[in-house]
Amino acid sequence: MSVIDKIFNYSEDYKYKVWKIFGIRISIVKKYQSKKINIYEEIKKHEIISFDIFDTLLIRPYVKPTDLFLHIEKLYKIKGFHKNRIEAEKLARGKYIDCEEITLNQIYEEIDDKYKRFKEIEIELEERILTIHKENKKIYDYALSIGKKIIIVSDMYLPKNVIEKILIKNNYTNYYKLYLSSDLMLTKASGNLYKYVIDDLNVAPSSIMHIGDHFTSDFNNAKLYGIDSVFVEKIIDTFLENNIRAKKLLNENKNNIAVSIMLGLSAFSSLNKNDKNNNYWHNFGFIYGGPAVFAYMNWLKKQIIKDNINEVLFVARDGYSLKKVFDIIKPESVKTHYIYAPRIIYYLITLDFSMRLKYYPIESFEVIKTVIEYFKDKDEYLQKQTPKITSAIEGYKFILSNIAIYKKLAKLEYQNYKEYIEKFNIDKNNIAVVDTCSFFISSQRLISLFLGKENIVGYYWYLLLKENQNYKIKSFQKIKKHLFIEWNLMEFFMTSPEAPIKNVVDSKPLYSIPNEHEKKRMDVYPYVSDGIVEFAEIVKNCFGELELFINYKEVTEWINILACTPTEYDKKYIKNIKHNWSIGNNKYIPLIQRWFIKESGKKYYLFSFIPFLRKEEFVGGEIKYYLFSFIPIIKIKTVENMRKYYLFNIFNILTIK
Structure with missing residues (x-):
């Protein structure tokens, strides 16, 4: 790397333009993101509508696709499968470097012998868990309804017959052709699959519109071959981008399949677009109440079977x-x-x-x-x-x-x-x-x-x-x-x-005659409950009887992160909900006390008249110190027998167990 490159560097990823100057990262969102298009109007302009499959037509309920291998490892108690399966794919791609794509068979040729039997199990789990992206299914159905020719174009190592079976199961039918990299040994990543599609259909590239979730393969590369393209962000990316609590939970639980499934399923909430207020409470129930209630009821199910209830x-x-x-x-x-x-x-x-x-x-x-x-x-x-x-x-x-x-x-x-x-x-x-x-x-x-x-x-x-x-x-x-x-x-x-x-x-x-606090809770709770129930329904549809390994530990951590991480957006809704804690139904407190109630602050004075330091003790034990009463300098949080110290309320500088 040259001296100039060390001082000044420019790069792009699918969301940002990034400059690094003297090691300082400056990024801006790419302009294409702010360009609003009506996808339904764009469909009318084209004869052929092309769809990607994974994260576009179909969704895996995990944070990462490779978490499916981690799930298999946990389900079958086969230690090391997750790591070995990922490594086998890397080895296969290195071995067949002259080929644009590899097949599942080639991947399993490189895997340790004790894991070879899991090839069919991997296929079965993919067939089981892949589910409809309901927003993109509407787009798919609309294109069919107005007589457009549908093609499906995907980079994937799974066999073509497996993909066809999965598409039928999820009611993706009446498409004209399926172009699969593992079948044709050409990929969207190289662009050669687009060239093949154009030649095979014998049409002008501009007559095709492609919809997909990968900025390079689905958006840029399609355009390079004259195909109009629309980028649709992965729902998990949208969810993690908009939920700081989810990112925190994920960062603190690497390779935890329960957390991956909880958040992967919670990402489905980004597809819920209803009335604004009702939608907030529906998604609040879905994201936070859904995993909690499901985990408890899943445990109950196992207990009553065991106890012959x-x-x-x-x-x-x-x-x-x-x-x-x-x-x-x-x-x-x-x-x-x-x-x-x-x-x-x-x-x-x-x-x-x-x-x-x-x-x-x-x-x-x-x-x-x-x-x-x-x-x-x-x-x-x-x-x-x-x-x-x-x-x-x-x-x-x-x-x-x-x-x-x-x-x-x-x-x-x-x-x-x-x-x-x-x-x-x-x-x-x-x-x-x-x-x-x-x-x-x-x-x-x-x-x-x-x-x-x-x-x-x-x-x-x-x-x-x-x-x-x-x-x-x-x-x-x-x-x-x-x-x-x-x-x-x-x-x-x-x-x-x-x-x-x-x-x-x-x-x-x-x-009892409900007071104003009860009325507000009663008004919003049906939407919360609907979200909780929808979470369970999606679990049932995706996983059937498969174990998800979501236990009270993951649920407690998730709800505690919610309680400890207020946002102004959530406060706007939560502040109106009060919780009754007395048998006489006459004592109400904020639903999340620590967001709204704090104990009186203590002030320390320099020379008896200069307010040098202010201490605030929040309900739940959180303590904050402010220099000159308004500059935040130290925050102390106690979580699960650990005391954490934050400089300027942000940087974790010390943790004492």
Whole structure:
């Protein structure tokens, strides 16, 4: 490299023009990106419409195409396959350097003998996971509908018969010809495949328009041969470009197939283009709630098969989207129900507050107060004598002093709920109750009063109290290390668009009158739920019964990155959503507290009057120091037992484990 090249260097990639001056990188977006074209109008101008296949007509649900090999390695527990398969392709291309393309057979000639049997498995997985790019399918169908001749032109080592089978499976039919590099041994990358296409069709190059995702092979090289071309960006590139959290998760999880699949599937959200506000919440549910709910329900599916469960009761309101997703992936023989079992009914029936008074005295006041207020109007004596309690102990003493009256009223509540439960006709053997995070498993305790606790297994995301061990319980997340910074987010992803439930009367839920916070949440949640369900549907269509290896670790990390990485765009929507954290449904906080709530800042003064340093402590433990009260100098974050120090709030200068 010359001295001039070291000082000044120019290069281009498919997105940017890049100058390096004295080692400083200066880049600008290429002008073609800002040029808006109407692809449907362009199609009308051409006789022949040509499509690329991979990342254009069809999408792999991974971050990188080679992650398919990593998936095979994990599925079949065959260590080293991913690396060996990539290396075998490099060796084959080096061996057949005089050929423009290689075949899958030639690749597997170079692979280690113990991996040769995976050639057919690789083909089967490609056939299984490749799915429609729905925006480009619309373009394809439009071109057919107006009588255009469709051709498909692709650089790919897979055999032609395999590609044809995959196209048919995804309803890409009625095309005129398929031009495949592994069949013709010519590529778009060299440009020779375009020359072959023009000669074979015996048409003027300008009569063809080619659509593809590779800037050099699909866009530039087509133009070099006189073919009009349209560049369509890969959805994974679009997603990663627009989601700083996804890039962070990916950077921290190299060669993690679960993360690759989570983000590869989440990229499908870039194809959702509906009403702006509704689309935001749909995609919010799809990207963040989708992987979380699917991972939990996939674990549940494996557990109920193992435990021979016949019926699954999803507890309202957290069970709303859980049930929807589980119904997509569950065994056909398993029955599911959405059941109202609010904790307040358990206390109305049992009058047992002992565990709450022991472990959660603050919320006990709300529980006991709610019970006293509920029963107050159901008895003449209580109507006159019930005091306005100021503490849980005071309320509990009043109940005990009038226990005969309360027990009589509790029996009526028992009978009322029994009539509701009996309408489900539940077989009293091998029943599952599904909830989220629980302290006292009150819903399982309530249902056990009628179905017998020996017949019920409770499944939870996470359990907080060991004293529940006399019940059959299992949790998805067992390790405290991977805990959510903002559990409110998880409740938001799972809580139904219903108002808080006061009781069940005549076998129907009796709702509280929703306040403005509940109304806002209820308005947006149907779109969130639709996004969560769509994620599960795409998983089912792409992978069927294949394991994705998405566990609570990956999900927790993903949701925690969301909680710790606010953007102004997200704040605009999130700021209007409040989360209720009290049994009395009267205490609301921001959905993501750390984005909006901070503790009072401490100021340090030089010479007693110059504000030299300001310290801000954010909810969740994040600390920021500002020089002269406004210049950010140090940020301290604690994540999973690690304390990270950032200079100017950006550069990670120190990590202490």
